[in-house]
Amino acid sequence: MSGPSQYVPKNALARWLEARLPIIGFTYDSFVAYPTPKNLNYWWTFGAILSFMLIAQILTGVVLAMHYTGHTSMAFNSVEHIMRDVNWGWMIRYLHANGASMFFLAVYIHMARGLYYGSYKAPREVLWILGVVIFLLMMATAFMGYVLPWGQMSFWGATVITNLFSAIPLVGDAITIWLWGGYSVDNPTLNRFFSLHYLLPFMIAAVVALHVWALHVVGQNNPAGVDIKDVEKDSVPFTPHATMKDMVGVAVFFILFAWFAFFVPNYLGHSDNYIEANPLVTPAHIVPEWYFLPFYAILRAIPSKLGGVIFMFASIAILVVLPWLDTSRVRSAVYRPIYKIFFWLFIVTVIGLGYLGSQPPEGGAVIAARILTAWYFIHFIVVMPLLGLFEKTKPVPASINDAVLAKNGGERVAAAAPAQ
Amino acid sequence: MATTIATAEPTRRDMLFIATGAVAAVGAAATVWPFIAQMNPDASTLALSSTEVDISAIAEGQIVTVKWRGKPVFIRHRTKKEIQEAEAVALDKLPDPQPDSARVKKPEWLVVIGVCTHLGCIPLGKQGAFDGWFCPCHGSDYDLSGRIRSGPAPRNLEVPEYAFLSDTKIKIG
């Protein structure tokens, strides 16, 4: 990315092109010669998995748009037309619908990995913030995509989420009407959501490019949380070493993806979405898709309309300032025994919020949601700054190579012991 | 012993790489197919590919246009004079030689796809120098059998697959 390219053109044509547009050299430096920490584990393959998921979603999505009709009177049946009549339509639609879930599963693992190993810490703040931007764009895309089949959950999900904006003082109602293009979710809303649902993935792709660019400037974090000091000793070339490991991760992840898409394709969906939208009847129990449940729980935990909306958006916005909230000088949780406990507590909190988001907001569920919501914010605002000041960390290895030697040495001793 | 390992290993290594690459390539090819096939006509479109037409109300000399697979089909109830005229044409005068008898199932009924074989415009009936059809786009002239006589079109108007279900009913497609 910086400095002269390591790529040496081997023939005249490549030399000619390279002098005019150094695209081969750029690709070579970024994806072949790029030094990768040699101690990356399989949690680091989720970046590649996400790239593949984005491509899969765009490909299946473009195909679906060829057969879908964005009109309230035809949208529901046009999706069923895809399922019944279009060649391979059932497969492409189930891949797209389950692909959204798989995309979020992968992004949550990717984010959790970043939290665990401190990948957001200096100098990777911009890299991390770009990731939060991608996450927000993904949420917007998924939300609008879920409206398109025009089932009951599509319609009422759209109604509830767009109504969030009416909580804004003074201009809230005007904004909501502007979003709808009318006085309720209706045909203008469906049409603009279709248009934006098609547009946003390409914006995601653009931000992904920035995300990868930032990554290549600062280099990859790794389980040891120390940067590459000696390229020879600490790193391997990205291709074939990291590429091949990534491919293993992608293939295994796609088995999971295929399982859902082909064998339990409606498991992650909601049966009410097979009932065509009816603006006069609300389903008994509105729940968003599973990947929104923790945020939905936070929204409902706050006993005020505006407050709920603010806290819900704040729960994501707080990730942006995380690099400055974490005061620890050690990146990786491997050397932070107390943080490690709080990390897992945080994961349990988010899963707990997800579960509560799926439950009717009654009795104990409301109180539990409030406690977990409070903890969600306390984790970032109180725990992260204080841990950095008071936590006694373990000694951090001097280099990636030292970390690897320590790990392998430990294993060798352990393996040798029974033989003696 | 060191040499045997050195020679044996690269072969096994290469085999593994080739096998992995080959399987991946097969997978990629198999994945591409559904994405191509989805653009072919879907089941509901294929199901509509035949149309039944009642021809009892078409008077002698009249041309009726019906839609089949999204395209116009001309059904012309030819008069005796028109049939004679169409049959009398010498084949060597035709750019795409075809006797009239090869283009009809019953001489009084001419059924052709109403799409000019030049660039797909719809020719106008009972116009042009041969009383057949005349294409306004680039001046192709068709005769009473729908055969190209002059102009840029390379072939005669296409005859669709059709059958007489009864004297008054035909099925196109």
Next chain:
Amino acid sequence: MKLKLALFAAALTGAMGMGAPALAADAGHAEVHKQSWSFAGAFGHYDRGQLQRGFKVFREVCANCHSANLLAFRNLAEPGGPQFSEAQAKELAAQYKVKELSDKTGDVEERPARLSDRWPAPFANDIKAREAMGGSLPPDMSVLAKARTYHRPFPLFLIDALPGFSYQEHGVDYIVALLNGYKDEPPAGQKLDAGQSWNDIMPGNRIGMAKPLADGQVDYTDGTPATADQYAKDVAAFMMWLAEPKLEDRKRTGFRVVIFLAVLAGLLYATKRRIWAKIPH
């Protein structure tokens, strides 16, 4: 995820004005039970005989009030379904009339249906249907089997997703239970409005559809017992096919895809190990 305790519990609780624990004790009989379906599981496929019987029940009973707007006559002869012969499907279609705008007169006229036509609806529109049905609207049956479900408590709802245990047939279980869930009389103290029946499964227990199936109502010629319970199962299976006509294709393709990905993942792993063999990591 499918944490849908709420849907039926909430509806039932609201309707009966009781707390949830009391409800659980009282409505213990109102549970939907898992049935044994030929099309469940990773290798499931439809039972043609069952689909053909279910179609007969649909045609003779359900279709009098319910539409199935997504069903085309050609579907009945397509692979993966009841697989009537094309001649049978054509003959069947010809017995039905569909409305079409006439080219000649400009009026809407009736003509015999063809394979490409959709199953004609019993009523012109929802308003007419309500009018004929005493205010209730019979839902379209096309995807109804996927639009219904019931609560599966923890950890069953998680097990339902697992390979080897996967279960997606909640909609048809619900339909069978609903069809068998009628009571001649409402429980003491409960009142029904005109045109309503008591059903243990229906949320709110009041259903606008009168008990549709009775023993011996539909003739079976293949020796299958002509009981209301059997009709319910057969018509539910038919409805599953109606909602998911590509199920067999999907599971067959899915099996190939998973096997392929497993082989590819194994090869990739071996390759990766080779590449990393000499690098401590």
